[in-house]
Every structure is written in C-alpha cells, then in structure tokens.
Amino acid sequence: MRYVDEFRDAGLVKGVLDEIRHIVTRPWVLMEICGGQTHSIMQSGLDQLLPREIELVHGPGCPVCVTSLELIDKALAIASQPGVIFCSFGDMLRVPGSQQDLYSIRARGGQVKVVYSPLDAVRIAQENPDKQVVFFAIGFETTAPPNVTSVIQAKALGLKNYSVLVSHVCVPPAMHAILGSPQNRVQGFLAAGHVCAVMGYWEYLPIAGKYHVPITVTGFEPLDLAQGILMTVRQLEAGIYEVQNAYTRAVSQEGNRTAQAMIFKVLQPVDRNWRGIGLIPMSGWGLRPEYADFDAEKRFDVSAIQTRENEICIAGQILQGLKKPVQCPAFGTLCTPQTPLGAPMVSSEGACNAYFRFGNLELSKKNETR
Amino acid sequence: MTNSFPTFEGAYCPVPLRHNDQIVMGHGSGGRMTSELIQRVFTPFLSSPPLLEGNDFARVSLPFEAGMKGHLSISTDSHIVSPIFFRGGDIGRLSICGTVNDVCMAGAIPLYLTAGFILEEGLPVEFIEIVVQSMQAAAQEAGVQVIAGDTKVVEKGKADGLFINTAGVGWIPEDRIIGGEQARPGDVVLISGTMGDHGIAVLAARGDLGFETGIASDVAPLNHLIHAVLAAAPHTHVLRDPTRGGLATTLNEIAVQSNAGIWLEEKTIPIQPEVRAACEMLGFDPFYIANEGKVIVIVPPDEADAALKAMCSNRYGEMAARIGTVKADPAGRVLLKTSIGGTRIMDVLAGEMLPRIC
Amino acid sequence: MCLGVPGKITAIYTSGTLQMAKIDFGGVIREACIEAVPEAKIGDWTIIHAGFALNMMSEEEAQETLDALRQLALIDEEINASEQNLPATFGG
Secondary structure, eight states: OTTTGGGGOHHHHHHHHHHHHHHOOSOEEEEEOOHHHHHHHHHHTHHHHSOTTEEEEEOSOOHHHHBOHHHHHHHHHHHHSTTEEEEEOGGGTTOOOSSOOHHHHHHTTOEEEEOSSHHHHHHHHHHOTTSEEEEEEEESGGGHHHHHHHHHHHHHTTOSSEEEEEEEEOHHHHHHHHHTSTTOOOOEEEEEHHHHHHHOSGGGHHHHHHHTOOEEEEOSSHHHHHHHHHHHHHHHHHTOOOEEESOTTTOOSSOOHHHHHHHHHHEEEEEEEETTTEEEEEEEEEEOGGGGGGBHHHHTTOOOOOOOOOSSOOHHHHHTTSSOGGGSTTBTTTBOSSSOSSHHHHSTTSHHHHHHHHOOHHHHHHTTTO | OOOOSOOOTTOOOOOOOOOOSBOOGGGGSSSHHHHHHIIIIITTTSOOHHHHHTOSSOOOOOSOOTTOOEEEEEEEEEEOOSSSEETTEEHHHHHHHHHHHHHHTTTOEEEEEEEEEEEETTOBHHHHHHHHHHHHHHHHHHTOEEEEEEEEEEOTTSSSSEEEEEEEEEEEETTOOOOGGGOOTTOEEEEOSOSSHHHHHHHHHHOTTOEEOOOOOOOOOOHHHHHHHHHHOTTOOEEEOOOTTHHHHHHHHHHHHHTOEEEEEGGGSOOOHHHHHHHHHHTOOGGGSOOSSOOEEEEOGGGHHHHHHHHHTSTTOTTOEEEEEEESSSTTOEEEEOTTSOEEEOOOOOSOOOOOOO | OOOOEEEEEEEEEEETTEEEEEEESSSOEEEEEOTTOTTOOTTOEEEEETTEEEEEEOHHHHHHHHHHHHHHHHHHHHHHHHHHTOOOOOOO
C-alpha cells in the first residue's frame, strides 16, 4: 500500500533506531497519547528495539478506555429499549458496563449494529423510519468531523429518528492533567498525528512552554513512531522543549480549518468524566443547544443509572502512565481479553490488551540474536 | 334483473399452488411436496448410487483390500455463512470443501459425505439449485460422493436463508500419524498460500462495511494438494486448515497440542495486497481472518523443500511459502518476528473481529 | 482514535447534501465524505478515518520525509561500520 509500506521499511526504521542509540545519554520517559500509536508500537515490536534508556508509557489515548462508566451504562440502557437500533464503532461492543455489555444486549434481542462510519448510521435511520437509531459518538478530536457530519446530514434530511450519544474527549486537557500531576514522570510527548491533522498543533505550544516538555506530532507507522521518538529525544538531550512536527505529510500547525468549523458548528466544550481518571473540566465536547434535538441523552430517559466500577481494575493509573499493565494484580489472571475487568483490556488499543497480546519483553530480549 | 340460478360454468377445482419458486412449510413435511422438491432440485445435481436407492441409510464399502489396516477419519461441519453467495464461491462449495478438507487433515483420502439442509421459508428455489450444482462441482473435483442427505424447512426468520451441515468420512492408511500434537522442535512450518482471502471476500459480499474489492474466496478442496505433499514428504507431522480464527488461532492450537513454540517471520507470510488494504482500512489483522482453501503443513526439516515444491506445483498452492519453525520454547505459544525486527506474541483471537476506529 | 489510512480519490460526487468521493486504498474501494477537504481533486491523496477525509496528504512532504530518513540511514550505517572497524555496506 502506497504511503504505508514505505513507512514500514525495516532498513529505514533501523537507521532511525541507530541514530537514537547514538545520541541518547541518559534515561528518558516518553508518553504517546493515542491508542492507534500504542497498537502500532506493540504490533511492530518497536518498543523492544528502542535503547533501554527510552521508556515508553501509554497515555489515555484510547477513547474506548476513557469513556465514562456512566455513559457506557446509559448506552446500554438505550440499546436495551425496544424500537431502538443502536449503532456503534466495533471498538465499543465489548467494553464492560456496570453489569453487561453491548454483546449481552444483542444476545437478549436488542438491535446493536456495528458500523464503520457514522454516516452508515444515518443511512440505517433513513432505511428504518419506524425505529429510533442512536449512534454512539465516541472519540477524540479525530472522530469529531465524521460524527458531527452525521448530525448535520440528519438535520438536512429532516430525520426525526436519528440521535447521537456523545462522549467526545480532547487531548490538550488530558496532557495538562498528566503533566500537572505531582506524580508525573513524563518528560516528552508524542502527539497523536490524526488528532493534529484535524486540529493542528498550535494548542500544544503553551503546554510545551508551561511544563518544559518537548512535544512531537507523530504518525502511526513504525518509521513515523521511530522518527517521532528520535526528534523528542534530540530535544531532551539538547534541553529544549518545542513542538515539532514529524508527520508533515498530514499535519500543519493550523490544522484543517474547514473540519474545525464543522466541529464547532455542532459541538461545544463541556466537562468530561474520564474513566479511571475522573473529571477533567472542559476536556470534552457536547452538542450545542441548536442541536439538542439530536442528543440521545435528552431523547431517552437514562437519568437513573447506577454505576459500579470494578474495584480491582487499576485502569486509571495505567492510563496516566503511572503503572504498567503487568503491575496490575489482575493482569493475565482475572483480567484477560476474554474476561476483561476494565476498558483497557477490552479495546484492542487499550494498554492492557496490547500488553497481553503483544507483550512479553523477557522472551524477546532473550532472543535478540535470533 | 339478473338470472340468479347458478350455472356451474365458472366452477373449477382449486388445485393447490405448486410453489415452484420459493420454499414453503409444506416442502418440509416429508410428503409429496418434499419428495418433489428433492426430485426436481436436489437429485439432478447431487445424486449417487446410495442416494438413488432411496433408503434411510447408505450402504458403502471402504476402498481397501482384505488385510489392509488403517483408520477412518470422520468430520462434521455446519455452514451458516451469510450471504450465501460471494465472489469465489457459495455456501454449497464451502460445505463440501470444508468437510473434505477437515477429513484430509488426518492425511486421509476423503470418500463420502452426507449433507443436511435447513431451508428457510421463502427461500427462492433457484438459490437452492445454484447451491446444489455448486456442491456437485466441488464433490466431483474432490472425487467424493454425497451419499446421504436430509432436508428440513423452518419458518421465516428462523434460519438465515439456508444452513447446510456436511459430515465426511475418509480412509487413513495405517502408517500415517498426523495430528496437531505431532509438531517437534526443528520442524519447518509451511503455508499453502495467501492469508485472509475468504474472510474479506465474505465481508465484502455482506455489504455492511460498504467496500468493494476483487478479492475472491479461496474455498477449494485440498485433498489432491495434500496427497502430493504426503507423497513428497511422507513424514509430515501436522496438517491443519486455518479456518475460523485464522492462521494465528490455528497455530496456537497446534502449539498447545504439541506443547511446543512456533516462531514465525512476518515478512514471509503471503498476503494479497488487496487483502492487506482491506485490513488496514478496517483495522483488521489478516492473521486472524478465515481461510477456506489453505493448509498449514509442518514437516521435519529434511522434507521441507520437497513439501514446498509439491505445494507450489498444485493450482491451490502456487503461493506456498515457508513461514516459520518449531522450537521447544516457549511451549504452547506462537511468536512472530515482525517486519522491522521486533518479536511479539501472537495470541488466539479473543472474540469477533470488528472494524475499529482506534 | 486514530485509525486513518491514506487513500487516493478516484471519483467525486454529491450524495444528499454531502460531497463524497470514491477512495482507492490499493485495490479496495470505499466511499468517504470529503466535506472537510473542499479543495480535493481526483488523483489527490487524503487520510480517511471512519469514512471521512480528515485532511489532504501531501505526496511531496511524504517524499521529503523518506529522503531525509534514507540519508539518516546511510549516515548511521557508516557510523556503525566505523565503530566496528568493518567495511561499510549499503542498502538496508
């Protein structure tokens, strides 16, 4: 695949890794805050090939993992109602609520449909005028443009049977929360490339300045990630803390203004509860009053929801990079991809799931000469 | 004033409709409608001497001379694929090839199949005709006979158009010990071709995810290919087809059964560019996608080249490749050396593979 | 949040009120909404996420990045070789 294969070239990746090895003089802790990047790192085994001085921690970059338990329970309550077709990205299907998940709702006869795009959910609403179609609009800034377009399209078509359950979260407030924490260990950030493709990276300039942390906008292929790490380590070694762009083919400082205008036509900043972390003020987006008609939380009576988080799950500490999944007492025993206790084990981007499926550092280090 | 005296001129006997176009509940009653359906739709295409005898059983003989010893290989599979037609095949071809292949994985010569059909009320009869012809073609290609059959009808909504169960029996020569528990450290892992074709073809045909592709299912009977492999590599240890759960799940099963470690090289595993593209777009991993015309062959190292050559000479093995080796450790796990030189564990498929945004 | 894949626009049309395009991902074709990239033309590359074009993808920038990294790989080969006192080998 063009513009994918070239960025997986083993020789070029080795070149970047060698350069990192040549310039690094002391340990550094870097965080990537994107589930897609976590997935790519673990799938390619890149983390094992980095010099031991570089520690990569995985931040709360998986929207599936950070969607609040309350909202998951609301989603499940809506999906259980007769006459509802609940549409969702595949990622959300197995995320556990207080007592069940979308799979169990489907098994009991609820209509739950996996869609690739929210625009498919609008089409389902058009084809099923006698049903209420609800789309679970999760995501970081990356997914906001397609999600809001579905609402704009539904409004233009005059659809009365389409609504969205919104759980958008934003990266900059999360970075503030992590870097501002007294327990913070993160010294450099890899910013999520596709979030920045939409939003640009001008929002990160004050963050770098305030916390003296270099931030590199990074793509997703192994070569992109290696390059992002290299540029961050270069800054750390030189004692500078700028925002730099390693994903120039898709990202500009100002981002996609058209996409941003579309987003802010429909959404506005709101407080958001991050599962495992807690409330971060003004860290999410919700529907503007002009689009309140499309708000599934208002359309369905889901106010009396009792949430109960599993006590063993330490997702919060993992999402902030304070602990590794292997340090969780339930990891690999009570908590596995087949029997997940928390969201990071369910989502294929979640740190715990990635570690479970792709991990085992001792084994690979033993076989480095193979 | 009309003449109200009945004339009997418009009278006719209300003969029941023949229902030739679609399945109705009556077709499952076991009576005349059932036998007419079988005669008209099934028998022309899927018959064999035992079927034509019309008994409730099939009396067949096994192709060995007196004194020969061996074992039977028996397998069964139910086919519920939706949609029933897809590029490269259909549920009929799948039902024959799936069971033929399972029987062959013991190193057996496949002989006889049974076929049970569950038809949904409302199913167009034309669909059944196409499916049954497809089964006939696949059975002929494999050189097997369908010797027993059954047909039932369920109410609309109780089956997804058409379900087929096939069971198969084959003959394993006495000296052949092939199974998932036979992999040994030092063995070479071979695959007969590209991964992920069938799963992507069915997904494309389903239409839910809205993508178009030229990928065709690889569904095929593999008994002739396996026969050639066993002739070239008589000490083959393991044969298994990576169907549901894909290559990764199947190799994990073997690793656990054999209590050995399987080490793969990512860049040697053949995948069609279009399958990779579909997987990238949807967020799928091609190593977990079903195949219906591929076989994993694990052989002692001195027979690897011969086995590979035998596969490459067969129409269903042209893209065959050597993809890994068996080691003692880590027992029960599958490891992958990635294309950039890292090593990761390949676990079994946890649940359903679903398109993701992350 | 970031499964975005580069794809080439092969057709542009309107569907309802939305500007849409056929995207070729290397032999796999899917429809995507291009409302956020009004400047897009047939033959352009975009990053597609959840059936939506997030931004244009610049082929020149991609090439520049690869060229720079190729240079880096060559330099590092030489450094590695001199560290091991072995002749430098090219390609990789």
